[in-house]
Amino acid sequence: MRIVPEKAPEKKAVQAEQPAQPETIQETTVKTTKPLSRQGISSGFSINSFLNKEEKEVKEETVAVKTESLPKNHFTETDLQMEWNLMLKQLQKRSSFIFNAVKAFKLIKSGENTIKVLYPSDSAKVEFDKIAGEFFNHFKTKVHNHAIEVDYQRDFDSLKIEVVTKRKIFEKFIEKNPILKDLDDLMKFDLT
Numbered sequence: 001m002r003i004v005p006e007k008a009p010e011k012k013a014v015q016a017e018q019p020a021q022p023e024t025i026q027e028t029t030v031k032t033t034k035p036l037s038r039q040g041i042s043s044g045f046s047i048n049s050f051l052n053k054e055e056k057e058v059k060e061e062t063v064a065v066k067t068e069s070l071p072k073n074h075f076t077e078t079d080l081q082m083e084w085n086l087m088l089k090q091l092q093k094r095s096s097f098i099f100n101a102v103k104a105f106k107l108i109k110s111g112e113n114t115i116k117v118l119y120p121s122d123s124a125k126v127e128f129d130k131i132a133g134e135f136f137n138h139f140k141t142k143v144h145n146h147a148i149e150v151d152y153q154r155d156f157d158s159l160k161i162e163v164v165t166k167r168k169i170f171e172k173f174i175e176k177n178p179i180l181k182d183l184d185d186l187m188k189f190d191l192t
Helices: 047-051 077-094 096-102 122-143 166-176 179-187
Strands: 106-109 114-119 149-154
């Protein structure tokens, strides 16, 4: 059995009757610069625009520069090598990955206005292409010769990387001193 407490009798409040007064309401309007609700974030892809996609013609502008009016001063092999070494030093500080890829490149002046670039591999040439525009534009303005042409050639000799083992080193010593061969026969050196 559950005991429910009795409710206390409510007291009626006696209000003194007052004459009715008109209520005054102040309306204030607040203007905001930002919307109060959050706007949806667009992903940038619209299915409707994709379905109604029109073929747009992309026009490429080509700028032709007349090289007849630009200077064609003489430059030497020394100028080329100095600027290339300077570029390599800057690359070493700026991007070691590109520096390691292009440090084996050889730049040779082959004609009056021709530079031959010997590169060891195609992957190294891709890295060189990233800096080639910067280098050749700088070099052309430095030597005041804007008629320079670049000739790329693959250099298979610079790609030769010989693995030098202890056995090969010992064989080179045997060429200089043949008595070491007799010592190897006697002692049976482990040169693996």
